[in-house]
Amino acid sequence: MPGDDPARTAAELALDAPPAAARHVVFRAGGDRFALPLEAVREVVVPQPPYARVPRAPAAVRGAMNLRGRVVAVVELGPLLGHAPDSLGPGQGHVLVLDRGRRGLGLLVSSVLGVEPLAPPLQGALEPDRLDRGAADARGVAVTALDAELLEARAAALFEPT
Secondary structure (H helix, E strand, C coil): CHHHCCCCCHHHHHHHCCCCCEEEEEEEECCEEEEEEHHHEEEEECCCCCCECCCCCCCCEEEEEEECCEEEEEEEHHHHCCCCCCCCCCCCCEEEEECCCCCCEEEEECEEEEEEEECCCCCCCCCCCCCEEEEEEECCEEEEEECHHHHHHHHHHCCCCC
8 A cells, every 4th residue: 555655755655646636717618618727817707898899800809808997808719719609699708817917818708617626637638739638527527628828829829910
């Protein structure tokens, strides 16, 4: 048994322990359930349309909104991930404002389901540029864990001139 050998160090015993669960924001977008690490999300707000239009922006870009005097670019997450857009009316859904320094970026999702402790994904993404990091279990329901840094970079690229 792992704890029976007095010669083993605490570090060695820690390697035998299951990975610790990290808190994630769990939400729905494009008809599926996803999760982002809680530390990547600054806040969750109700969308505040009308959005200021961004010229020549792809369909995933809803526009920009004013959030307490700060301009936040709003990107619909479903289309960014290759899913169909959610049929949300003005002011419906939630915006996950990412904690990315001075850059204001919000992800429009259909609903936020809560904050859950998630063990590391059951299977990791095989390619380094994939947004998903694998499936995780949230109270018996599978969710797709997303890479916050890669997601932010992909969303920010929508605003770069082509």
